[in-house]
Amino acid sequence: MENSSRNTLGKNERLKSRKSIEQLFKEGISFSVFPFRVLYLIHKAEDESNPSPGLKAAFSVSKKYFKHATERNRVKRLMRESWRLQKNNLLQSIKEMNSNMMVFIIYTGNEIPEYQLVFEKTGAVLKRLYKNIK
């Protein structure tokens, strides 16, 4: 499909609902790949309120380690960019399973990372998610 060949990250692919996030923190499964901590939750599409299969992600940085808004924005933008470029394989397999997945990634490092590092580590996270859902 020509749709999957484009690397997008629009509003529908971001996790925005406060309710969903609370549910994710309550019931989600977590693991960590340094410098990230990842929470995720997966549903069958039919039995839940969200009928369409899809993948929603959110990114967060602690205020404790980055006091300035500029630095937090920088890290979150790097994380989003890496996710955008690499998430398509995972999306494809979730669509095949007709499921609905939410992912929440928290940056736990205490200094501003290089783009190269974020890119590689996000790849590792995706690989692990892919393995876990199989």
Added chain:
RNA sequence: GCUAUCAGCCGGGUUAUCGCUUCCUGUAUUGCAGGGGGAGGAAAGUCCGGACAGCACAGGGCAACACACCGGUUAACGGCCGGUCCCCACACUUGUUGUGGGGGAGAAAGUGCCACAGAAAAUUACCACCCCGCAGUAAUGCAGGGGCCAGGGUGAAAACGUGAGGUAAGAGCUCACGGUUGCGGCAGGUAACUGCCAUAACGGGUAAACCUUGUGUGCUGUAAUGCCACGUAAAUCAGUGUUGAGGGCGGCCCGUCCGAUCUCCACAGUAAUGUGGGGGACAUUGAAGGGUAGGCAGCAAGAUUGCAGCAGUAAUGCUGCAGCCAGAUAAAUGAUAACUCUUCCGGGCAACCGGGAGACAGAAUCCGGCUUACAGGCUGAUAGUUUUU
């Protein structure tokens, strides 16, 4: 040209690929295509002042808070501009100098405080000094009477300063010069204030201690507020009251305004009615909870931005022309690469080559300020210095 200070301004650029957000148009049904817009001088701190919204609003007084030389400016301000006085720093040409910084009602309305040291910390005493008196030949001494202050190792601060006269000894006690303050007159200035003359006085500091005087201020904030959807509970408990309980005038008081108004039983009474008790309802206050965690408006054309002209020393104002310039909400404005700009390091006579760095920082209702952070660069003024003409 260089250095320093001050003021104002800028805060890298272009292209490609892949994305994000919003608006418009088309197709079409929440996709796709095309086009337009998309962080700052501080967006920050939330320190001031407004706009706007909700609640409250006859009026008066008190309290609380803020401000405080004078004039101007503004929607408003604790801001800004100009002037004035005092203090401090720097510079030199060493003075009616220049530049920069800080401060400004009242300490002569009253109260408080001023540790240690010191006789004394604010109008008072003590030591010492002098005279008289008494004792003594005298030196000298004193439970006496006066002078009442020049001297008293301190201290941040000591009762106008210096000199002379005067006196028993001394003192602004008197005089000369000087200082400060008050009142009055004249001159200049819108005024603060300045200069001169005359006269009286000399009273330490602290108001970022209480306070006094003058001026101003209703409170809460866009998570305000209004509407829609979903959902819950017209629920529960406690206090008070039902003709004067309570509430409003957002701290308090006066004053004033609003204000629920049912029924049953017992007793008294011929009755109207009154007293007591119970119940309900209502009013009001408080406690402890329940639901929602979505959407729309508020919310992007305004004390607006740019340029030009005019008025004004300036802040600022007026007029004309042109422009429309972010609107997210787990929160967009990004990533990568190349070239270029500035700058640093190394190599090289040089052209150039290689490597590194580019600050502080991210809108959340919007404006005017202040404060704080900031690589580097530009412009102007002043001062110094060097060279040339």
Added chain:
RNA sequence: GGAUGAAUAGCUCAACGGCAGAGCGCUGCCCUGUUAAGGCAGGAGAUAAAAGUUCGAAUCUUUUUUCAUCCG
């Protein structure tokens, strides 16, 4: 985003504008076969930071930093 409050010894708190203190903890010694308890002695603060007012600031004023609380 908006509105409040706080910062003193390792911890919990005191302290009129005039010498920075208490309790617990810590260190050493005594006691004990050893530990705890007990007794004796001791050290440790530039009062969160920087300016200002004052003769003198933990305290008063301003700015900054950090931490905490509240909201529909």
